[in-house]
Amino acid sequence: MTDTDRFEAFVREFQDMVFATAVRLLGGAAEAEDVAQTVFLRAFERFDAVGTSPQAAGWLKTVATNLCLNYLSRYRARWQFFSELDPPAAGSRAGVSDSSGSFAASLASPVTAIDLDEADRHARLERALRGLPDHQRVPLVLFHFEAMSYDQIAAALGVSLGKVKTDIHRGREALKKELSILDRSR
């Protein structure tokens, strides 16, 4: 097996994990694919060490998370600005807004008429998660998927602990609405 074959097998093994980390943090598939490519090129540069390491998955996740946060930090000023505003203004992305309920309201009528199966339920929740504004989605993903504590998230994002808790709470409230709609539709 050549080095190229080994690297290809390595990418095949971990591509879903890296992409999942990136797409949930960034909320968009195109940016996530770019970041995932950069992650694997970093791995390629030190493939002698990373390729055989039992910690390869952890290393890839850490690099993916850091690259996503770096990517988002380009918009950090705007991100912090929006997150300090009142909740109605915080829903900067199309889709879920944390307290206005417009997204939930837009979904309520058609969804209740449809008997959603589990796959649909997952798809809608995933979409709702990705539709959260950056300042809510990122700490929420770091907490629930990357098992980071509030303190670690605050340190990683360079924001206060209180802001992390507030943003996560608002994100959860937005997802709760989505869940309640999905449950009502069953």
Next chain:
Amino acid sequence: MIDPVDLEQVLDRELKQLPRPQAPRTLLPRVMAAAGRAPAPWYRRPWIAWPAVWQVASVILIAGFAGGLAFVPVPSRLVDIGRTLSGAAALIRVVSQVFLQPIAMYVLVLAISLSVACAALWSALNRFAFGEASHQ
């Protein structure tokens, strides 16, 4: 009204049940193409393409190693073996003086010339053929 702690647990369970998003099919070919364009690390390249600092360092290291060998005391057992072989060495010396020494200088010059030509050819290929290809 759901308690925040309950909400955290409910959402944690729901989110962790989500299937992992699949990487798009385009990711693997993109990564492999980009990796193919990425330069190999210097230690994987031929010596002639190493960074100048490492070339100089490697020459110094090898010279130092070779020079250091001259000062290493020869074990007495090796000296005994050397004496045993001295008869054979004398024979080889005679053969060498008769047949090899007359052409030794020519062989040395030829070997050096070929080495220099190979190095020059490799550098030229690296710069004009492989180098240009890697920038495309």
